[in-house]
Amino acid sequence: MSCRPWPLLILAPILLQAQNPFAGNASEADAGRGLFRIMCRPCHGISAQGGRGPDLTLGVYNNGNSDNDLFRVIYHGVQGTEMPSYGARIGDENVWRMVTYIRSLTTRKEPPPPGDRAAGEAFFWSKGGCGNCHIVGQRGSAFGPELTRIGRKRSLEHLRQSLTDPNADLTPTYYKITVTPRTGPNITGTQRNIDNFTAELMTTDGRIHFFERDAVSSIQRDYVSLMPAYKSLPTQDMNNILLYLLSLRGEN
Ligand code: HEC
Numbered sequence: 365m366s367c368r369p370w371p372l373l374i375l376a377p378i379l380l381q382a383q384n385p386f387a388g389n390a391s392e393a394d395a396g397r398g399l400f401r402i403m404c405r406p407c408h409g410i411s412a413q414g415g416r417g418p419d420l421t422l423g424v425y426n427n428g429n430s431d432n433d434l435f436r437v438i439y440h441g442v443q444g445t446e447m448p449s450y451g452a453r454i455g456d457e458n459v460w461r462m463v464t465y466i467r468s469l470t471t472r473k474e475p476p477p478p479g480d481r482a483a484g485e486a487f488f489w490s491k492g493g494c495g496n497c498h499i500v501g502q503r504g505s506a507f508g509p510e511l512t513r514i515g516r517k518r519s520l521e522h523l524r525q526s527l528t529d530p531n532a533d534l535t536p537t538y539y540k541i542t543v544t545p546r547t548g549p550n551i552t553g554t555q556r557n558i559d560n561f562t563a564e565l566m567t568t569d570g571r572i573h574f575f576e577r578d579a580v581s582s583i584q585r586d587y588v589s590l591m592p593a594y595k596s597l598p599t600q601d602m603n604n605i606l607l608y609l610l611s612l613r614g615e616n
Pocket residue numbers: 400403404405406407408416417418420424425426427428434437438442445446447448450462
């Protein structure tokens with residue numbers, strides 16, 4: 365008689381609620397998309413690609429990456445930002461529906477390519493020359509975008525296209541710029557910073573070049589990639605490197 369189980373019974377529903385009841389459920393995700401288009405579109409865009417609010421399709425979030433983190437953000441909002449709270453208005457279930465929808469955008473639909481991740485990693489740092497332009501973790505050069513978390517952010521198709529046709533979908537801010545100084549030869553590199561007074565770019569050797577605007581006679585920006593296209597890579601090397609890129613999730 366001294367042992368009363370009822371406090372546990374009260375806790376149980378609260379604990380159970382801390383799991384997405386609709387995880388992986390396509391029709392609930394669909395319902396979530398409907399709600400999203402009505403309520404969230406003004407800031408996050410019609411397909412959650414971002415606008416005034418952040419892009420929600422990347423699978424990485426400032427406020428945490430689990431279903432529970434997404435639930436918390438939508439339920440309570442983010443204090444001190446434009447992100448409102450919705451929990452009181454629409455209830456738990458509708459919040460979970462939207463979490464399920466957002467999750468469905470980032471869940472990989474394609475099966476991973478058949479390949480060898482370790483061989484892909486070796487290729488990246490040797491024959492492929494990727495490390496001459498990209499950072500992963502503590503290694504590499506910052507000429508191109510950092511790839512430490514690329515496997516979370518991009519789809520397999522996007523990654524494949526980044527390699528075979530780099531111009532198709534340029535990574536923002538990594539455009540090619542060419543600076544013509546008043547004296548000396550032109551310098552070409554990836555853009556770092558340009559404002560009314562200064563221009564900064566990085567050349568392939570990883571060096572940053574800094575110019576005062578009045579020492580420069582012209583700056584040309586071309587929307588092309590300075591990454592070579594890996595078009596004729598043997599299929600096996602391609603699959604290995606893709607498998608390696610997909611495995612980069614910022615955890616190692
Ligand atoms: C008035 C604009 C606005 C509306 C409407 C809005 N959001 Fe947001 N949302 C934001 C902003 C701004 C942020 C970034 C908050 C921050 O700085 O952490 C954000 C952040 C988020 C995040 C976290 C992203 C991250 O990286 O941590 C999620 C998830 C999210 N919103 C979902 C939604 C959903 C679902 C709805 C609709 C029910 C919605 N938002 C409606 C502006 C909005």
